[in-house]
Amino acid sequence: MSFDSLAFAVFFFCSFFIYWRLRSEEGKRLFLTLASLFFYGFWDVRYVALMVFVMAVAYAAGRLIDAASTDGRRKTWLFVAVALHLSVLLFFKYFDFFADSSARLSLALGLGVSFPRLELVLPIGISFYTFHAISYTVDVYRRQVVAERDPMRIALYISFFPQLIAGPIVRSTFFLPQMRIPKVRDADQLAAGLKSFALGIVFKTVLADNLATIADPVFADPGAWSTQALWIGALAYYGQIYFDFAGYSLMAIGAAAWFGYTLPDNFLWPCTASSVTEFWRRWHVSLSSWLRDYLYIPLGGSRRGRWIMYASLWTTMLLGGLWHGASWNFVIWGALHGFALSVHKIWRDLKGRPADDRFHAAGWLLTQLWVLFAWVFFRCHEFDTALDFLAGMFGLRESPDVPQQLPAYLIAVIAIALLVDALTGRWRAALPGIRVSSASHAAVIGCAFALALWLIPLTAVPFIYFQF
Numbered sequence: 001m002s003f004d005s006l007a008f009a010v011f012f013f014c015s016f017f018i019y020w021r022l023r024s025e026e027g028k029r030l031f032l033t034l035a036s037l038f039f040y041g042f043w044d045v046r047y048v049a050l051m052v053f054v055m056a057v058a059y060a061a062g063r064l065i066d067a068a069s070t071d072g073r074r075k076t077w078l079f080v081a082v083a084l085h086l087s088v089l090l091f092f093k094y095f096d097f098f099a100d101s102s103a104r105l106s107l108a109l110g111l112g113v114s115f116p117r118l119e120l121v122l123p124i125g126i127s128f129y130t131f132h133a134i135s136y137t138v139d140v141y142r143r144q145v146v147a148e149r150d151p152m153r154i155a156l157y158i159s160f161f162p163q164l165i166a167g168p169i170v171r172s173t174f175f176l177p178q179m180r181i182p183k184v185r186d187a188d189q190l191a192a193g194l195k196s197f198a199l200g201i202v203f204k205t206v207l208a209d210n211l212a213t214i215a216d217p218v219f220a221d222p223g224a225w226s227t228q229a230l231w232i233g234a235l236a237y238y239g240q241i242y243f244d245f246a247g248y249s250l251m252a253i254g255a256a257a258w259f260g261y262t263l264p265d266n267f268l269w270p271c272t273a274s275s276v277t278e279f280w281r282r283w284h285v286s287l288s289s290w291l292r293d294y295l296y297i298p299l300g301g302s303r304r305g306r307w308i309m310y311a312s313l314w315t316t317m318l319l320g321g322l323w324h325g326a327s328w329n330f331v332i333w334g335a336l337h338g339f340a341l342s343v344h345k346i347w348r349d350l351k352g353r354p355a356d357d358r359f360h361a362a363g364w365l366l367t368q369l370w371v372l373f374a375w376v377f378f379r380c381h382e383f384d385t386a387l388d389f390l391a392g393m394f395g396l397r398e399s400p401d402v403p404q405q406l407p408a409y410l411i412a413v414i415a416i417a418l419l420v421d422a423l424t425g426r427w428r429a430a431l432p433g434i435r436v437s438s439a440s441h442a443a444v445i446g447c448a449f450a451l452a453l454w455l456i457p458l459t460a461v462p463f464i465y466f467q468f
Contacts, residue, residue: 001042002463003251004204011039016258025182029156032259036161040125047123050088051159057084058133059154062140066147078141082134089130092120097326125165127323131290132158136172138294145172153179162255166248166463168266168286175261183260193257196250203247209461211240219379222389226400230393237379238372242271244464245284270371274363276340279371291320309345314338329377329386336374340367 001008015035022028041048061081068074099115106113136157139145148154157175218225218233225233249266256263270282280288297303299312314335321334373390380386391397 001039003248003255004201007042011035011042012255012258019259020185025179026152028183029152029179033152033156033159036156036159036164039161040159040164043124044121050092050123050126051129052155054085054088054130054133055151055155055158057081058136058158059148059151061137062147062154063149065137065140074141078137081137085130085133085137089126092123092126094322094326095120101328128167128169129158129164131169132172134294135169135290136176139172145176148176160256160261162252162259162261163263166245166252167284168249168252168264169290170263170286171290174264178261181260186260189257189260193254195254196257197254200247200250200252200254203243203250204463205247208240208242208244208247208464211236211243212461215240215379219389222380222385222392224400225392227392227395230389230399234372234376234389234393238271238375241375241378241464242267244461248463271368272364273367274360275344275367276337276370277344279367280337280341287320287323291316295319310342313341313345317341324378327381329380329383332383332386333374333378336370336377340370 001011015032019028019031019035022031037048037051040051058081061077064077065074065081068077096117096119099117103113103115106115136145136154140147153176156179157170157172160170160175163170214236215233218229219237222230222233246267253263253265264286266284266286268282268285270279273279273282296312296316299315300308301312302309317334317338318331319334321330321332321337324330324333376389376393377383377386380389388397392399
């Protein structure tokens with residue numbers, strides 16, 4: 001059930017009106033949990049049981065860790081719970097990937113050992129709700145959150161439908177306390193939610209889906225396009241994945257607000273980052289901060305010397321890449337970002353400069369080019385295809401003279417992106433002479449939403465992050 005579908009609109013408004021008719025907070029939480037399970041089951045009801053299992057493990061682990069009398073027992077229950085959560089993720093998402101990789105390695109070594117493939121259907125959103133479960137379990141172990149006695153609270157935290165399929169990844173320390181606050185309909189919160197959802201619709205249907213019409217044909221057959229077309233296709237994909245995922249996050253934030261809940265911002269205009277370190281403070285913020293706090297720091301982080309820091313950083317980015325999908329291209333994408341992060345830290349240490357978010361033109365150009373090249377590996381399904389794509393971008397192979405022309409309507413798409421960026425992005429803060437009133441801001445967002453009716457492609461494009 002996609003956010004930009006008629007089915008979701010019917011589901012959302014029915015849920016909204018029933019939710020606010022309920023008087024007790026327990027009734028609201030129960031209904032919202034059941035509605036979220038229905039939302040998930042609408043895709044494939046068979047996998048609702050899998051998510052319920054993850055909920056049960058998280059709830060039981062929290063109670064057992066809280067009741068444990070020694071640190072050793074607390075750590076044991078933590079290990080068991082995290083192992084179970086990761087086992088679910090590894091089995092459904094990576095079993096066939098590792099089976100294929102092992103078979104290829106066996107063939108290369110001349111062993112000829114075959115490994116069975118299960119051809120499992122990847123449960124939608126599994127990467128996100130297992131991370132929610134792990135977050136709760138670890139937070140209870142760290143005593144950052146109190147173990148919940150009411151299983152319905154854990155069920156709602158893990159299954160809450162606005163963020164269930166593609167995030168943002170919400171910490172238990174952020175979401176669980178909100179359940180203890182009585183929910184009342186607030187006109188300002190509803191208005192903010194509507195604005196966020198409408199802007200997300202514009203991002204997805206007007207910007208991302210139109211950019212997909214340029215990127216998809218180029219990535220489908222890189223050898224058939226010229227150097228100019230490959231550059232345009234790569235840039236179009238950068239814009240597509242940003243506006244697609246940022247649009248989903250904005251819609252999730254807006255939908256949650258209509259039920260009285262707040263979700264964290266997930267994108268802070270990463271296209272303005274002038275270092276890869278800053279890029280990861282602005283891109284998919286909920287994932288990057290999750291990896292930092294639950295993987296990078298426990299591995300050693302920056303507390304145990306420079307080489308441990310680099311090893312922790314590379315491990316985090318490699319696993320972060322693999323988290324996105326069962327493909328070595330995702331691992332390469334993570335390695336490229338790990339390399340760039342390490343180089344930036346070395347350069348910053350040599351210069352003796354602390355980290356800051358000031359804009360640097362040269363740093364911005366280098367950062368955005370590196371991110372662009374890395375996206376090629378992220379988008380291409382095969383390693384050889386990615387290399388061929390990059391070779392064509394730099395004129396290292398013969399390319400047909402097939403120029404890529406920007407469709408006329410794309411001028412309007414780019415104009416909308418620039419207007420939205422000028423009003424809400426970092427450039428607004430960087431230009432102190434510009435002052436935009438809230439009325440003007442709302443007017444531009446409204447005009448952009450109206451233009452969406454004209455610019456929405458006839459064929460809907462699925463959200464990119466649904467596959468992760």
